[in-house]
Amino acid sequence: MYVESHARSVAKAVSYRALGTLGTMAVVYFYTGRIQLTFAVGGLDLVVKIALFFFHERLWGKVNWGKKPVEPSVVWFTGLSGAGKTTLSARLAERLRARGLKVEHLDGDSLREIFPATGFDRQSREEHVKKVGLLARYLEKNGVFVVASLISPYEDSRRFVRGICRNFIEVHVDTPLEECEKRDAKGLYRRARAGEIQNFTGISDPYEAPKMPEIRVNTAKVSVDEAVDQILSKI
Amino acid sequence: MYVESHARSVAKAVSYRALGTLGTMAVVYFYTGRIQLTFAVGGLDLVVKIALFFFHERLWGKVNWGKKPVEPSVVWFTGLSGAGKTTLSARLAERLRARGLKVEHLDGDSLREIFPATGFDRQSREEHVKKVGLLARYLEKNGVFVVASLISPYEDSRRFVRGICRNFIEVHVDTPLEECEKRDAKGLYRRARAGEIQNFTGISDPYEAPKMPEIRVNTAKVSVDEAVDQILSKI
Numbered sequence: 001m002y003v004e005s006h007a008r009s010v011a012k013a014v015s016y017r018a019l020g021t022l023g024t025m026a027v028v029y030f031y032t033g034r035i036q037l038t039f040a041v042g043g044l045d046l047v048v049k050i051a052l053f054f055f056h057e058r059l060w061g062k063v064n065w066g067k068k069p070v071e072p073s074v075v076w077f078t079g080l081s082g083a084g085k086t087t088l089s090a091r092l093a094e095r096l097r098a099r100g101l102k103v104e105h106l107d108g109d110s111l112r113e114i115f116p117a118t119g120f121d122r123q124s125r126e127e128h129v130k131k132v133g134l135l136a137r138y139l140e141k142n143g144v145f146v147v148a149s150l151i152s153p154y155e156d157s158r159r160f161v162r163g164i165c166r167n168f169i170e171v172h173v174d175t176p177l178e179e180c181e182k183r184d185a186k187g188l189y190r191r192a193r194a195g196e197i198q199n200f201t202g203i204s205d206p207y208e209a210p211k212m213p214e215i216r217v218n219t220a221k222v223s224v225d226e227a228v229d230q231i232l233s234k235i
Numbered sequence: 236m237y238v239e240s241h242a243r244s245v246a247k248a249v250s251y252r253a254l255g256t257l258g259t260m261a262v263v264y265f266y267t268g269r270i271q272l273t274f275a276v277g278g279l280d281l282v283v284k285i286a287l288f289f290f291h292e293r294l295w296g297k298v299n300w301g302k303k304p305v306e307p308s309v310v311w312f313t314g315l316s317g318a319g320k321t322t323l324s325a326r327l328a329e330r331l332r333a334r335g336l337k338v339e340h341l342d343g344d345s346l347r348e349i350f351p352a353t354g355f356d357r358q359s360r361e362e363h364v365k366k367v368g369l370l371a372r373y374l375e376k377n378g379v380f381v382v383a384s385l386i387s388p389y390e391d392s393r394r395f396v397r398g399i400c401r402n403f404i405e406v407h408v409d410t411p412l413e414e415c416e417k418r419d420a421k422g423l424y425r426r427a428r429a430g431e432i433q434n435f436t437g438i439s440d441p442y443e444a445p446k447m448p449e450i451r452v453n454t455a456k457v458s459v460d461e462a463v464d465q466i467l468s469k470i
Contacts, residue, residue, distance in 0.1 A: 008301020016291050023283045024259050027276050032267075041262050048258045056251050066243020102377060114369065114399060131366050134349065135373055142337060144377045164349060 021046050070143055072101070073235050074136045074165040077149040078158060078210060079173030080202045081188055082180035084219035088173060089149040091228050096145050096235075104139050106132050108150035120199040126157040133161030140165055153201045155208045169234055172213035177202050179220045256281045305378055307336070308470050309371045309400040312384040313393060313445060314408030315437045316423055317415035319454035323408060324384035326463050331380050331470075339374050341367050343385035355434040361392040368396030375400055388436045390443045404469055407448035412437050414455045 025042040032038070075092060077085040086107060093105040111132060112118050118128050129152045136146040152158050162168045180202070181189040192200035199205040214234055217227045260277040267273070310327060312320040321342060328340040346367060347353050353363050364387045371381040387393050397403045415437070416424040427435035434440040449469055452462045 005301040005303055011301065012291075012295055015295075016288070019287050019291055020255075020284060023287050024276075024280055027279045027283055028263060030279070031272055031275050037266055040266050041259075044262045044265070045259055048262055049255060052254050052258050053251070056254055060247055060250075066240040066246065068240050104373060104377060106373075111369075115365070130350070131369065134346075134366065135370055138339060138341075138370055139373060139377060142339060142374060142377065142379045 017046065017049065020049065070101075071167060072140050072143055072145040073167035073169050074140050074146040074148065074161075075169045075171060075231060075235070076136070076152070076158070076161065077147070077171045077173055078152040078213075079175065080177060080180045080207055081151060081200075082183050082185060083173040083175040084217075084224075085149040085151075085173050087224060088171070088217065088219070088227055088231075089147045091224050092231055093147045095228055095232060096147070102144045104144050104146055106135060106146060106148040106150075108132070108148075108152075120205075122154070122199075122205075125151075126154055129154070129157035130160055133157070133164060136161065137164045140167070151201050151207070153205065153207045155210070158210065169215065169231070170210055170213040171215045171217060171231060172210045173219060174209070174216050175219045252281065252284065255284065305336075306402060307375050307378055307380040308402035308404050309375050309381040309383065309396075310404045310406060310466060310470070311371070311387070311393070311396065312382070312406045312408055313387040313448075314410065315412060315415045315442055316386060316435070317418050317420060318408040318410040319452075319459075320384040320386075320408050322459055323406070323452065323454070323462055323466075324382045326459050327466055328382045330463055330467060331382070337379045339379050339381055341370060341381060341383040341385075343367070343383075343387075355440075357389070357434075357440075360386075361389060364389070364392035365395055368392070368399060371396065372399045375402070386436050386442075388440065388442045390445070393445065404450065404466070405445055405448040406450045406452060406466060407445045408454060409444070409451050410454045 021042050024045050025038045028041045029035070029038040075089070077089045079085050086109075089105060089107070093103045096103045108128070112128070115128075115131075118124055129150060132148055132150060136148055139146050152161075158170065162170065184190060188197060188200065189203065191197045192203040197204075201207050215231055217230070219227065222230075256277050259280050260273045263276045264270070264273040310324070312324045314320050321344075324340060324342070328338045331338045343363070347363070350363075350366075353359055364385060367383055367385060371383055374381050387396075393405065397405065419425060423432060423435065424438065426432045427438040432439075436442050450466055452465070454462065457465075
């Protein structure tokens with residue numbers, strides 16, 4: 001991100017005005033061939049144009065048409081491990097960025113890397129979700145779209161996050177457990193079934209499915225792009 | 236925050252060009268009184284100006300002079316209760332906003348209102364500070380200046396925050412304990428001395444003063460504005 005310095009803005013304005021006046025003078029000289037008239041027109045034109053620019057800006061300053069307030073949202077993906085949250089959310093983030101919007105993708109696993117001591121018991125999970133929710137709240141407040149992907153298995157902490165954000169869009173990635181377990185890209189379900197991982201959502205820990213999410217997606221039935229289109233239509 | 240719609244930008248460009256050409260025509264007519272010449276100059280002027288604007292923009296696009304990258308910082312105020320952190324940080328935030336920058340002020344007490352269950356034992360405090368640090372990291376990453384004011388009494392969590400932010404400026408508000416206790420605006424020191432508040436920093440809990448903060452301020456010796464000027468010179 002860059003800002004234009006005052007000096008640069010002034011230099012651009014002056015150079016454009018100079019160029020513009022020279023252009024007008026060239027046109028007048030082209031038609032009349034009269035040096036004196038050319039300079040007279042150029043001189044007066046300079047003054048008139050600066051005044052016109054000023055009034056033009058003042059006038060438009062009173063018109064609100066065409067000014068669109070940026071209202072970011074927090075799109076929160078919840079669902080079982082392997083349901084497709086990361087894939088969907090990454091695609092959504094990409095599509096929003098392509099529209100020139102500021103986007104932050106908060107992924108549960110990546111955030112756990114910053115806080116490696118975060119556990120998987122109920123309290124730790126609730127706190128983890130709330131912590132990410134707080135982040136989402138402040139980013140949203142500062143004009144940044146937030147795409148969050150966390151299992152976020154408990155109703156309680158999801159309600160907390162909804163409460164502190166402005167435009168909260170809950171996306172339940174509702175891929176059936178059997179399908180998630182069949183995919184098992186990271187081999188986590190196998191290890192959970194073998195008892196090597198404790199508190200595994202869907203196996204040894206409950207997943208409290210959202211009752212009224214803004215959007216429900218079953219990745220076993222719709223494609224990534226179809227799902228993302230559906231979400232974008234709600235933003 | 237607003238963005239200008241494409242339609243508004245186009246409308247402004249067209250209306251300005253129309254106004255500009257009418258201005259030129261008025262000047263030519265004023266000097267010559269010749270209707271035909273006036274329209275000929277106006278017509279050609281229109282074409283020439285649009286071309287000139289285009290080349291002018293392309294040319295300036297190649298010049299980097301005057302483009303300043305926005306590099307936000309995280310200014311982190313640490314110090315005893317009553318040291319003046321909130322006053323200093325609020326003034327700093329105000330001064331940064333006055334420069335047209337995006338600023339988020341994260342105050343320890345206000346954030347505890349969102350997480351009312353946060354305790355004052357060592358672990359809770361460390362986690363609270365880290366949580367706010369995470370917030371600061373993501374806001375900074377998205378172009379927002381962060382001004383944080385928290386007692387943040389432990390070296391450990393302050394080092395963690397420094398590690399995850401890009402431009403971390405630690406301000407130790409080093410007002411002596413006696414002075415803080417004398418002010419005691421909220422009556423907290425009195426209650427801590429009476430044993431009504433536990434784990435009170437400086438009384439019944441340690442304050443690990445930063446060894447090498449970027450800035451050290453003693454509010455008993457310098458005014459708020461002097462201190463803020465000193466901080467601004469480091470940003």
